[in-house]
Amino acid sequence: MGNLQTQPLILASSSIYRRDLLARLGLPFEAISPEVDEHPLPNEGVAAMALRLAIAKAAAIAKIHPNAWVIGSDQAADLHGEAIGKPGNFDKALLQLQRMRGQTVHFHTAVCVMHADYSAAINVATEVRFRDLPDATLIDYLKFEQPYDCAGSAKCEGMGIALLESIRSDDPTALIGLPLIALSGLLRDAGFEIPPSRNDLQ
Template identity: 40%
Template sequence: MDHTIKKVILASGSPRRKELLVSLGWPFDVIVSDVDEHLLPKEDPVAMARRLAESKALSVSVDFPEAYVIGSDTIVTIDGQVLGKPADREESLKMLRLLNGKTHRVYSGVALCSGDRMFSDVECTEVTFRQLDEDALSAYVESEEGLDKAGSYAIQGQGALLVQSIHGCYFNVVGLPLYALSCLFEKAGLSLADQWRMREK
């Protein structure tokens, strides 16, 4: 297979997703989609994550039909409530209080668009927070690390100390489920061996 035929595009401005792709050694471009990330009435988290991931991939793919375009969206839920990115420190603290000492779910939709072909999946990981006092929660909020992240924390940063345990894919919580993405590439005709050969020389 000619591995130079298609380039890879990440349709996301997330630094975490970019870092994960960099770790795989793949050459890729970043083109941020302009999809409105809103919740539709009565839309469940799985449907929402898949819809947004597919929409992001498709919005960029229309201009680059010969490329593999990756879209992804991550949603945090607890007790039936969807937690997006906090607007400010006050909302960040409210979110962390909700998650404190409890188990929540992180859903990441991932989509791979190649011309007129779309492949997508949704990964779910359960994350349990340790029980923390108000001073600890406030100290984490003051770091502002979680202000641009769904659920208001970063498991790959200082937020790792909030977490007692996880059940499922770690990379999913970071924002891009790599196993699910690899499986989508396989469905698109790129074997795991081919994926390893995509790395930059």
């Protein structure tokens, strides 16, 4: 496959959170938004949906950039077997937080690395316990942070951490949107050097 460090690396995402997280690994990359239908399939589990969509996003970009290495990722929250996605607005976000207060929600963050006929993917689970807080507190939070582009309506990297009672995960950045421990492993398995060699970056 040649020197992987000099081959294009593309993040198949429009998420600023995933871009910021991937930048931590020190690899040069560009981000391209994939055109993928994110609706669940009939009788599809939440974890299976996240993994399928991560692979689909990577495949969509790999198809138009066949020489590039592509990273796809997707996240979905599971509340008693029901997928909880991005709210998009205040009213839907408040409804999500009202339903999740005092509850344990399982977030599934899947990531895929793809290139030509190579593909590897993994799903990382995070267990989040939400505090049982009154509507007034939830409303104040939403007006402060406006987390309408986040599945579950709470940014754990921001003020949303105050809504949570506990977080259990083997990969601390998974809840933000990209599991860097898992991704680093996938990239190393594919042949990438992380941290990248200084010679490769010159």
